[in-house]
Amino acid sequence: MSEKLFGTDGIRGVANIYPLTPDFCLKLAYVLAQKICLKHKRVAIARDTRISGDMLFSSLSAGFCAQGIDVVNLGIIPTPLCTTLTPKINVDMSIMITASHNPYQDNGLKLISANGNKFSDSDTKLLEDALVQDFCFDYDKDKIGKIIKANAGLDSYFPTIEKITHADSLKGMKIVLDSANGAFSDILPEVYKFLGAEIISLSNTPNGKNINENCGSQHTENLCKIVVENGYDLGVAVDGDGDRIIICDEKGNRLNGDQIIAFLAQYLHKHNLLKNNAVVATIYSNLGLGEYVKSLGLNFYATPVGERYVIEKMQQIGANLGGEESGHMVLSDYSLTGDAMLTAIVVCLGIKELGQKVSEIFPVFTPFPTIAHNLKFADKSQVEKIMSDSAVQQAIANAQKQLENIGSLIVRKSGTEPVIRLKLESKDEILIKNLSENLLQCIEKAK
16 A cells, blocks of 8 residues: 655655655655656756755755766746746656745655646656555666756746736836745846836845745735835735745735635736636635626636646636635746746736726625634644544534535645644625534544
8 A cells, every 4th residue: 555645735744754854855766767757867856945955955866866867956946937947948857845835844845747737646646656665776887867057047037027028017016025035035026126116025035944934925914014114005925935926905904815816817807818718716715706707707617725736627628817715826828837926927917007006906806704724733643533533524514514505614634734624604604603613613522
C-alpha cells in the first residue's frame, strides 16, 4: 500500500522533518529520474525565500545529477513564473520548493509537468507507489548530470506585462504593495514603478525566516493600516510564492478572492475578453459569487477545493478566468497558474478605468451570511478519527439536508495540516448558527 504524501498542492510539511528531509529528496529525485525525466534528461528547480530552500534544492539536485539528469537552477522566483517557464526550457518537469503562505519553518515540493500543469492525481499515485518500494540506488560513472544556472526573474515577466498593458499605464494611482518577504520581493515593486504607480513597498527584504511573517496575503493588518494612514488608493498583498492576491480599499477594508473574481468577471466580460462566457471557482467560494456571475448572463462552475482543479476545469471548458476565495486567481491568457502580480495589474487597470474610489466599486456582490471554523488538532490521525465518527457523519448529513437548495455546508480535511475546515452559508443566519453549534459539539465529543 502506498503512503499518502501528496496533498492538493504537492508535498507540504516542516523542513528537516520527514518527508521534507535531504534523504527523502534524494529518493524522490531518483524515482522522478527513472519515471519522468526520460526525454530531455533535464529538470528545472525553483524556490522561494525560506531558509530551508537551499538545503532541499541541494538534496534534489544531488539526486538528479547522480542519475545523469541535468538540473536547471531557476533560483528564487514566484511559482507562476516557474510554471510559465517550464514548457519553454526543454525540461521533463519542474519542482517549485515552497510552502506558499505558510511560515518559514514549513516547506514543500510542487511538482510541475513538462507542459506547465501541476502533476495529476494519477501522476502522484504512481510516485507514491514507487517511493514505498525497497530499492537500491543504481549509480553509473558515465551518467552524471550538471547544474545549469538560468537567468529568470524580472526580465522574464516583461513580455507578458506588455501583452496586458504598457509603461506608465497606472500613472496617477497610489498603491501600497506587500511582497510577503517572498519570491516577489524584487519583482513586484519594480514592475509597479515601470507602470508609473506611486508606491509604498512593504515586506520586500527577505532574510530566510520572515517570509509570510505578519505580512502578505494572510496577514493584511499592517497593509490596511499603511493604506489608510497615507491616503493611498488601495493595497495589494501577495503570499510567499506569489500565487495568491488579496487587496484592500482606501478605507482599509480587506477584499477576498471571491470579490476579485467577481470584479474580473465583469471587467473581462465588458471588454469581450472573457472566453466562453465562463467563470470557474470552487465549492468554497461564497454562494453570492455564483449568484452574481449568473446575473451577468455568464456560466458559473464550482470545482473541488484546490487551484489544480480550477485549472483542470478551465482547460476542459475553454475558460480563461478562474480562482479561489483564498486569493488564487488564474488568468490563463497570461499565466498557466495563479499569478498574484499579473492579476493585480488587471484589477488596477479596471479600477483606474472606472475612476471611482475602490470602496465605491467593492464589494462587487453581497455575500451570503457565512460561518467558518478552522479546527486544528494534534495530528492527522485525530482528524481521521473525528471524520469517521458515526455521530459526526450523521450531524453532517442532517445539516446538508436542512441546507438543501437554500445554502451549503462544507466539511473538509486540510491537505497539508491536521485541520478540519467547516463552512456553512445561507441567507437564513439563525439556521446556520444552530447547525454550526451542533456540528462543533459533535466534533468535540468525537475527539
